[in-house]
Amino acid sequence: MNFQLKKNYEPKTIEKIYSFYQICQFSFEGVYNVRKIIFDNKYNIIKYTEKGLKKNILDNFIKNAPLNKFIMYPHYILKNIPLPDDGTLSLAMSEILYENN
Numbered sequence: 001m002n003f004q005l006k007k008n009y010e011p012k013t014i015e016k017i018y019s020f021y022q023i024c025q026f027s028f029e030g031v032y033n034v035r036k037i038i039f040d041n042k043y044n045i046i047k048y049t050e051k052g053l054k055k056n057i058l059d060n061f062i063k064n065a066p067l068n069k070f071i072m073y074p075h076y077i078l079k080n081i082p083l084p085d086d087g088t089l090s091l092a093m094s095e096i097l098y099e100n101n
Helices: 055-064 086-093
Strands: 017-024 032-040 045-053 070-073
Touching (some): 017 086, 055 070
């Protein structure tokens, strides 16, 4: 039998989309600043959006979201908070850590 190796072979993986949230702990002008990051299984950030949430909506989100899907920062706005690194995104992808509060 004759086998040939393909050049630049990359195993086929199933593309999966994940989300992660960065949340300000303090309100600014009556709303809490929240950044939603959408990324793939190779830690490539596809897009992110920022939004202001009222306290009751944020409290409901925090109550129901898995702990590995968000980080709260002691800030009023996310302007100076960088996007998450690969390590943080890796934790957000983990199904082992996926448990509710």
